[in-house]
Amino acid sequence: MDPTGYPDLDALLPRLAAIEGLTPDALEAERIAILGRKQGALTALLRTLPALAPEERKALGAAVNRVKQAFEAAFDHLTTGTGDRPEAAAGLDLTMPGRGRWIGADHPVTRVTTEICEIFASLGFAVAVGPEVEDEWMNFFALNFPENHPALDAHDTLFLSEGSSERADRAGGRLLLRTHTSPVQIRTMQSGPPPYRVVIPGMVYRNDPFDPSHAPAFAQIEGLAVDEGIGMVDLKATLTHFVRKFFGPKTAVRFRPSYFPFTEPSGELDIECQLCHGNGCPACKQTGWMEILGCGMVHPNVLTNAGVDAEKYSGWAFGMGPGRVAMNRYGLPDIRYLYSGDMRLLRQLGGTGR
């Protein structure tokens, strides 16, 4: 602040600059020394005013007020958030700018899974879930895998025991981490009489290395529809409807024959590559197509193994990888982005905050 020309006032100005460095106690003492109503330096000067000539009084009065305001502003600034406020005792300064809060986001696989389940829900499918620890019968044999199938090899499947645990003994087989969500087909059919229309989201586990296209733990969504008079046309119409709802009404689809032990006939469903729309690109290995799921008519042995009358009922099923679908949708080149817990992914895909 500029000098006022009054020596008594100007003598106070260095103290204005000095108050910033004071401790809270010294600050309060200084406030009383300058602004105090009884003995404050400025108050003392104001008391001299009535004795002065009008011109003098006006000029000094204005100068004292300017200095007073400058001190008041300085004290106010320094005492906000200090003094006897409880937040000051806790070391908080409420005048600081707020810290951005991290607001979470659904993981892309969760988001895709929710959307897929909603589309099937609109067609009358319920959501079912099952355990991640299964036995050999649920995971393989009930699903019509032969006993010597290579998937039962420890190179592919993560076994938890050699059949010594109580549960494994009761199950009559080794315990394992389920390699697919298909055993929940069996559990669903064992839970009550047909008809069944369910989608089954869940994590599955395989003895695979973590590389750009494999993860030892990844998500699947299974689908199962069993009723009287269900045929291949139901499978094709439902899955085509699903693809057009999810990827867009003009998306090209094709069904290719395939093989799974638990379906006959079996197929795989390809959709037009979402990156090049059928022209061919590295992502679709120049084919213009991307595989999104396996499907087929439920094998009569599977119905029988689950206690469903295969003469009376028929059904279709599918198994899909929502991680693959999410990679497609968000243009992710490497599956490890999805399953390595890297928060930067969520921040880019809809999380807010810092």
Ligand code: DAH
């Ligand atoms: N369980 C199969 C897998 O993990 C996927 C699958 C294929 C599921 C065809 C099905 C199906 O229900 O019908 O590779």
